[in-house]
Amino acid sequence: MEPFYAIGIFLFVLFLLLGSGVWIGLALLGVAYVGMEMFTMRPTGDAMMTAVWRSASSWTLTALPMFIWMGEILFRTRLSEDMFKGLAPWMARLPGGLMHTNIAGCAVFAAVSGSSAATLTTVGKMTIPELRKRQYPERMVIGTLAGAATLGLMIPPSLTLIVYGVSINESITSLFIAGIIPGLVLAGLFMLYVVGVSQISKTYTPVPEPKISFGEKLKRSRFLVPVLLLILLVIGSMYTGLATATEAAAIGVVGALVLAAAQRSLTWSVFVESLMGATRTSAMIALILAGAAFLTLAMGFTGLPRGLAAFIGSMELTQFQLIMVLMVFYIILGCFLDGISIVVLTIAIVEPMVRQAGIDLIWFGIFIVVVVEMAQITPPIGFNLFVLQGMTGHPMSYIARAALPMFLIMFGMILLLVAFPELATWLPEQVRPVRGVTPAA
Incomplete structure (x- = not known):
């Protein structure tokens, strides 16, 4: 069977199911089922059972619900309020003022959340009222928050990674470590954008903050200590090789519970709500992964990944040309699907192309995260745009225009990664493998 005929069948069934409102995970299972029935003689039920069980029984996936639970616990604490109190004195004197709290706050919370939506909601519910009260430009407030919240996908722990x-089947610990420098560089680019706009825009006239002494700044910094300690505990345990990603996730949950108890915001209802929220999100992702595993198996029988890889290889694209093609491909997909769905849906097809082109898989993981970040603020399905619409009441068109500069900055980040791949590959190379555990752990 010609691979490109199979592509047409797969895409037709996929968009038919997605257009009918079926859950993404079930849509992937349905596409795989049709593919198995049409293109193979193997019993479909046995193949589905094997693929789904294999995807669900991975020990590595234990890290996923644990990191989600950690973020859910912290989301229900006074963390965002404390972060603003601790960051504001240091950001106020920078060119651009407290607008930087959007970016710095998202970077800090990203390091304990792993979720773009949780980062956006937690930081936004505190900074938006405060920045509005100080008369910062509304479009800048929304735009920087939309872009900076995507750092939750890059700075470890990242659910997408x-x-x-x-x-x-790549080391999650190495991927986490690879995301640190690009995440900080991207945050720095966002802050440089704020500095530039604050210097040239005539409408950037916020109410100035009162001057406070250095001692008072240090005193207010105590609000940042708990979350910084939690970040050091989670990331430091992986960086030093004391814990795998899964073990670090468990450490993070315990640390989040202790932090919530210390803030006196750990009630029984908060505990149950956080656990149920993590369960719902984890179940959704697990269903998507199960559907993707079955679809990967079905596509393997058709020879689709090999056929596409051979077709791309025959075009003799350079690495840069291939990266640009894949970037456009992922941005288009991002207009219709969420980030995790994009990754699991495409990786079986894209991986052979990337390997054949000699592209480092750790680097490619960071590239995918940046492109998925761009998808988060791309209409019509950009998830961050929907969250901001609910928080601010602005129309989608207004929020999309406000986020456009952040989109362009992320494109610039991709060019930086292409020009300087060491941004993503240098730090993982300095960390030795962790205690002989399996690569994905």
Whole structure:
């Protein structure tokens, strides 16, 4: 069977199911089922059972619900309020003022959340009222928050990197470490944008903050100590080789519970709500992964990944040309699907192309995260745009225009990664393998 005929069948069934409102995970299972029935003689039920069980029984995936639970616990604490109190004195004197709290706050919370939506909601519910009260430009407030919240996908722990690592059988710890420098560089680019706009825009006239002494700044910094300690505990345990990603996730949950108890915001209802929220999100992702595993098996029988890889190889694209083609491909997909769905849906097809082109898989994981970040603020399905619409009441068109500069900055980040791949590959190379555990752990 010609691979490109199979592509047409797969895409037709996929968009038919997605257009009918079927859950993404079930849609992937349905596409795989049709593919198995049409293109193979193997019993479909046995194949589905094997693929789904294999995807669900991965020990590495234990890290996913644990990191989600950690973020859910912290989301229900006074963390965002404390972060603003601790960051504001240091950001106020920078060119651009307190607008930087959007970016710095998202970067800090990203390091304990792993979720773009949780980062956006937690930081936004505190900074938006405060920045509005000080008369910062509304479009800048919304735009920087939309862009900076995507750092939750890059700075470890990242749910997208966990899914990518499991899908491609790559070390999650190495992927986490690879995301640190690009995440900080991207945050720095966002802050440089704020500095530039604050210097040239005539409408950037916020109410100035009162001057406070250095001692008072240090005193207010105590609000940042708990979350910084939690970040050091989680990331430091992986960086030093004391814990795998899964073990670090468990450490993070315990640390989050202790932090919530210390803030006196750990009630029984908070505990149950956080656990149920993590369960719902984890179940959704697990269903998507199960559907993707079955679809990967079905596509393997058709020879689709090999056929596409051979076709791309025959075009003799350079690495840069291939990266640009894949970037456009992922941005288009991002207009219709969420980030995790994009990764699990495409990795079986894209991986052979990337390997054949000699592209480092750790680097490619960071590239995918940046492109998925771009998808988070791309209409019509950009998830961050929907969250901001609910928080601010602005129309989608207004929020999309406000986020456009952040989209362009992320494109610039991709060019930086292409020009300087060491941004993503240098730090993982300095960390030795962790205690002989399996690569994906």
